[in-house]
Amino acid sequence: MLIIGTLSDGPVRYSELADAIPGISQRMLTLTLKQLTRSGLVARTAYAEVPPRVEYSLTGLGTSLLSTVLDLAAWSADRHTEIRGHQRAYDARTAADAG
Amino acid sequence: MLIIGTLSDGPVRYSELADAIPGISQRMLTLTLKQLTRSGLVARTAYAEVPPRVEYSLTGLGTSLLSTVLDLAAWSADRHTEIRGHQRAYDARTAADAG
DNA sequence: CCGCATCCGAAGCGATACTG
DNA sequence: CAGTATCGCTTCGGATGCGG
Helix, strand or coil: CHHHHHHHHCCEEHHHHHHHCCCCCHHHHHHHHHHHHHCCCEEEEEECCCCCEEEEEECHHHHHHHHHHHHHHHHHHHHHHHHHHHHHHHHHHHHHHHC | CHHHHHHHHCCEEHHHHHHHCCCCCHHHHHHHHHHHHHCCCEEEEEECCCCCEEEEEECHHHHHHHHHHHHHHHHHHHHHHHHHHHHHHHHHHHHHHHC
């Protein structure tokens, strides 16, 4: 989902994806990009240059998923604080039960 | 996501969720329900009966995510065959490269 | 010089057995 | 019925090496 969202503005390089999605491991990024490419949501373009460059972009199929993903991202951003509050309250309640 | 979608029609029992989501393990179902409850998306209601009964339902916060989740489910159902085709083509190409 | 395959210890999962 | 505790195996993250 985060990868799809990051590709919304056009082609993005591998290292730019890694920077745009903090916390993702190199392994997971490579693996997920491979799955997305395999499923036809993302296109991979390698340029035979020095230094080497690989760009990933959304296909038509990938773009058809974009609006839903952006909806989800907006929902997540809007409710993030509220959800955090619920989690803190829940954890406090759980800690109280444990003590 | 599948849990949210399953709860769209009203309260659902634990075992009904397990039946509605084939392939999910007991562990993952319990763990995910706990996370959703902790985040305030799902409410857990236990009835002191024999046999015991526990119902899970969407909160207001959970319901606010429902439309996006249903969009995603619809997209998934619509594009499923197309995506499978891409995967098969990709695998055939990969196998050819390997051989 | 970037992108990514590979190796290793650690964490997570699914299946099973068991409890209130 | 609705979970929790345990075990074996898969998968993950981080470090390293190499092809293009």
